[in-house]
Amino acid sequence: MDSAQFRECAKATIEMLIDYYENIDNSNVLPSVEPGYLMKLLPENAPEEPEDWKTVLKDFYEKVLPGVTHWNSPHFHAYFPSGCSYASIIGNLLSDGLGIIGLTWMASPACTELEVVTMNWLGKLLGLPEEFLNCSDGPGGGVIQGSASEATLVALLAAKDKMVRTLTQTNPDFDHDILKTKFVAYTSNQCNSSVEKAGVLGSMRMRLLKSDPNGKLRGETLKKAFEEDKAQGLIPCYVVANLGTTGICAFDPLHELGPVCNEENVWLHVDAAYAASAFICPEYRHLMKGVEYVNSFVVNAHKWLLVNFDCSAMWVKDCYDLIYAFDVQRMYLDDLKTTVKIPDYRHWQMPLGRRFRSLKLWTVLKMYGADGLRDHIRNQINLALHFAKLVRSDNRFIVEPEPSMGLVCFRLQDGDSNTKKLLENLIEKKKLFMVACTFRNRYVIRFVVCSRLTTKEHIETSWNFIKEETDRLMSPDKINPKSQSISTIDHFDSIHICEKSK
Amino acid sequence: MDSAQFRECAKATIEMLIDYYENIDNSNVLPSVEPGYLMKLLPENAPEEPEDWKTVLKDFYEKVLPGVTHWNSPHFHAYFPSGCSYASIIGNLLSDGLGIIGLTWMASPACTELEVVTMNWLGKLLGLPEEFLNCSDGPGGGVIQGSASEATLVALLAAKDKMVRTLTQTNPDFDHDILKTKFVAYTSNQCNSSVEKAGVLGSMRMRLLKSDPNGKLRGETLKKAFEEDKAQGLIPCYVVANLGTTGICAFDPLHELGPVCNEENVWLHVDAAYAASAFICPEYRHLMKGVEYVNSFVVNAHKWLLVNFDCSAMWVKDCYDLIYAFDVQRMYLDDLKTTVKIPDYRHWQMPLGRRFRSLKLWTVLKMYGADGLRDHIRNQINLALHFAKLVRSDNRFIVEPEPSMGLVCFRLQDGDSNTKKLLENLIEKKKLFMVACTFRNRYVIRFVVCSRLTTKEHIETSWNFIKEETDRLMSPDKINPKSQSISTIDHFDSIHICEKSK
Structure with missing residues (x-):
């Protein structure tokens, strides 16, 4: 593909995307395909000869697109938002265009430095304590990881390394390997499954502690x-607090957990993947009261801040904790001291290579401005409240718990089996997509305002779908006999966010 | 940014990229900036108000771009190639445009299925044994990981889990934690530092064994x-073989390592991040003789196959080994059995979320065709041989070891300190970028054909730079007194690939 063909093809692609968004209302959220549909449609082998770009775009449009679940449809209300915006697409287009790998500062100075700058910008916007920022005097700083899963594991590994260092300082004879078998991690039973997975991956037992009635x-x-655990000879090492749990978006009180951790020198990591984006609005910052106690903090800019996946913004109070854990340089370790203000980010993460991910964060922050992003967050929270009001106006429903951020959980008064049936029927129709979770042992449907395109009218349309489907379900003679029951349930996270089986 | 603005901005961005590539010859490979340059240029805070896209692109052009190292310049010969092509940019533009997250099949059926299809395509192109492919009867299959670092760690964790399962099957009373402390991983001392890092991250001691005189x-x-190790009560668990070492691109003999591993039920992983791309040309497949012994295999399509980072193609012989190690679903585990042909890829990797990465692999495979990609590989290898011929024509130089794939290592007859000085002087001029490594205790410069834009003429220009710089260095009265010595050396990998200090 030469420059002229690229120009044509890229322009056609851009028109296709604009068309996609301008007509996204007219498509079902969920695709109408059976498992294996694409494997059957596509040839068994890659083509030997090059294909014209028009053929490729045509194949995309006719074969791939029909199998896509439209995460940015205004009627997508499942999981959490998947950040996407024109501003972010431009940022990543620039990044792909350059095609650089930010191995070291010299491998592309701008790649390292723009990450420092944008992570300072975002940290300030969120109101994080200054010690987390690279621009402060201390050894804190921000880094973009690929996902909150990765950040949780990175922090766990750093915590493990730090605890070994601390304990062997006073007792140099301790066997490192045996010590590590005694370490314990803790989180709430409301955690995202990625937190539990970090324990599995990082070889540390992870206790899922009982949350209070509010999660x-x-x-x-x-x-x-x-x-x-201490009474049993075990060693508390790592705690993950959840700001905005996956199920009901509950906030663990950092001001309670922090002092407990600090007293035992236990690493406190905050998984605020979805909800922390709201802290760019000062009125929500009370939900991170106690953040000064934490060692590391992650928010996915690729969830609620309109940046495309992947852009997990992570801050640590002391970057040496990462460097000590991840650096495998065999010489010149002393030189590391000089590199903190211009970080060697490969020692702050698991992989060696890194894309120029800060570009998309930068284009979003600039093209929206702080004010534009605050408007976006506040608007989405208001839309959620509007939805809650609609649900409450129908006495067949209960909204419970209280809406939190862009999330509203609701259920039928009539009992779990009908609530579940209602969700199944709605998913069957493919116009809306929601998933469920459990709250106080009740099956509740999660409705999340996800797409940046969702308006009050979309919320009302969604509510009308739900109401109509409820009418159908509750009126005995109208039950659809063909409606399939769910044979298996696919667990997205630890508290049973469900989706229909494939 | 609305659709109309996006159209304008995207078109301007595309023109900027086309212009970038059409003029990339006119720029130095290395930027002329000092550490901290961008931090000084950019404001301390994100803008409050949205900025016009023209301002953003202008800032990119005037502030960011001057700090970029041009990995796709025809004179970039450092590290290994960073895959980049117009075809790949289009694929990722489509992926970003949709902005979906492939959590599960239902979260976007096409995302899972296109990955299955393209990984089958690529596996066949490489000539991998059928049992690694999803389209075979067995439990094998391919998955796209973010990096070879990640793949090496994923395989290590799966190996650890598998060994625990195997050992506790016959001895159910074994303490899992204590068992794990006895596990040992092995690789060669020529491995990439990411392999060593996998041992650190995965808490497994990693022995770097002495390679033979050919690496x-x-x-x-x-x-x-x-x-x-067995004599000491330790348990061999995991071996990483390198097909194409980072330093000199040496190939470990799988047909020797495989039987040793198989006899002890030790997991054999192949890190062929760079070189395996050449296996799409049948004439190079002898270099993976014995591949039938291995458990997992990774090649970075984002290195030499013109796909943009990140696209690490990994195949396993038995996907259950990954699923057992990584799945944290608490119920319905039995259902997993039904999902192998339509994989739940989140259980094949560390993070939960995944981008639609197969799109860029798909657009590259289609727009180049298998033949186009073979031409690219063969052309780059021929260019390397041409460079080696030029170096050999100058009796001040020695080419050693023999060129391998797109890599030529060379040094001055005159000794290490002059070879090192030559590289420093060349880097100082910024027109070429190469890094060094050690071969048989000698300092050698690595020249890698990286950019898809590199032609025979570029190779000759590069050689002329090198020759002129050598003339200057070897002629006593012409030594540049201002030439700086290297004060610190930044280690990119375990065998001391050096770059100038920041």
Whole structure:
């Protein structure tokens, strides 16, 4: 493909994307395909000869696109938002265009430096304590990881390394390997499954502690768990607090967990993948009260801040904790001291290579401005509240717990099996996409305002779909006999966010 | 940014990229900036108000671009290639445009299925044994990981989990944690530092075994290491063979290592990040003789196959080994059995979320065709041979070892310090970028054909730069007194690939 063909093809692609978004309302959110549909459609082998770009775009349009679930449809209300915006697409287009790998500062100075700058910008916007920022005097700083899963694992590994260093400082004879088998990690039973997975991947037992009736992990519970484990000769090492749990978007009280961790020198990591984006609006910052106690903090700019996946913004109070854990340089370790203000980010993460991911964060921050992003967050929260009001106006429904951020959980008064049936029927129709979770042992449907394109009218249309489907379900003679029951349930996270089986 | 603005901005961005590539010859490969240049140029805070896209592109052009190292310049000969092509940019533009997250099949059926299809296509192109492919009867299959670093760690964790399962099957009373402390991983001392890092991250001691004089890890060496460790009560668990080492692109003999591993039920992983791309040309497949012994295999399509980072193509012989190690679903585990042909890829990798990465692999495979990609590989290898011929025509130089794939290592007859000085002087001029490594205790410069834009004429221009700089260096009265010495050396990998200090 030469420049002239690229020009034509890229322009056609851009028109296709504009058309996609301008008509996204007219498509079902969920595709009408059976498992294996694309494998059957595509040839068994790659073509031997080059194909014309028009053929490729045609194949995309006719074969791939019909099998896409439209995460940015205004009627997509499942999981959490998947950040996407024109501004972000431009940023990544620039990044792909350059095709550089930010191995080291010299491998592309701008790649390292723009990440430092944008992570300072974002950290300030969120109101994080200054010590987390690269622009402060201390050894703190921000880094873009690929996902919150990765950040949780990175922090766990750093915590493990730090605890070994701390314990062997006073007792140099301790066997490192045996020590590590005694380490324990803690989080709430409301955590995202990626937190539990970090324990599996990082070889550290992970206790899922009981949350309170509002889904929060309390300081007293954590303290008790520490004491139980210490009595058994185990060593508390790592705690993941959740700001905005996956199920109901509950906030663990950092001001309770922090002092408990600090007292035992236990690493406190905050998984605020979805909800922390709201902290760019000062009125929500009270939800991170106690953040000064934490060692590391992650928010996915690729969820609610209109940046495309992947852009997990992670800050640490002391970057040496990462460097000590991840650096495998065999010489010149002393030189590291000089590199903190211009970080060697490969020592802050698991892989060696890194894309120029800060470009998309930069284009979004600039093209929206802080004000534009705050408007986006506030608008989405208001839309969620509007939806909650609509649900409450129908006495067949209960909204529970209270809406949190862009999430509204609701269920039928009539019982779990009908709530579940309602969700199945809605998914069957493919116009809306929501998933479910459990709250206080009740099956509740999660409705999340996800797409930047969602308006009040879309919310009302969605509500009307739900109401109509409820009418159909509740009126005995109208039950659709063909409606399929769910044979298997696919668990997206630990608290049973469900989707229909494939 | 609305659709109309996006159309304008995207078109301007595309023109900027076309212009970038059409004029890339006119720029130095290395930027002329000092550490901190961009931090000084950019404001301390994100803008409050949205900025016009023209301002953003202008800022990119005037502030960011001058700090970029041009990995796709025809005179970039450092590290290994960073895949980049117009075809790949289009694929990723489509992926970003949709902005979906492939959490599960239902979260976007096409995302899972196109990955299955393209990984079958690529696996066949490389000539991998059928059992690695999803389209075979067995439990094998391919998955796209973010990087070879990630793939090496994924395989290590799966190997650890598998060994625990195997050992506790016959001895259910074994303590899992204690068992794990006895596991040992092995690789050659020529490995990429990411392999060593996988041991650190995955908490497994990693022995870097001595390679033979040609940089290969031999079967006898591995066997001896297994025996030594078993005699000490340790348990060999995981071996990483390198097909194309980072330093000199040496190939470990799989047909020697494989039987040693198989005999002890040790997981054999192949890190062929760069070189395996050449296996799309049948004439190079002899270099993976013995591949039938291996458990997992990774090649970075984002290195030499013109796909943009990140696209690490990994195949496993038995996907259950990944699923058992990574799945944290608490119920319905039995259902997994039904999902192998339509994989739940989140259980094949560390993070939960995944981008639609197969799109860029798909557009590249289609727009180049298998033939086009073979031409690209063969052309780059021929260019390397042409460079080697030029170097050999100058008796001040030695080419050593023999060129391998797109890599030529060379040094001055005159000794290491002058070779090092030559590289420093060349880097100082910024027109070429190469890094160095050590071969048989000699300092050698690595010249890699990287950019898809490199032609025979570029190779000759590069050679002329090198020759002129050598003339200057070897002529005593012409030594540039201002030439700076290297104060610190930044290690890109375990065998001291050096670059100038920041």
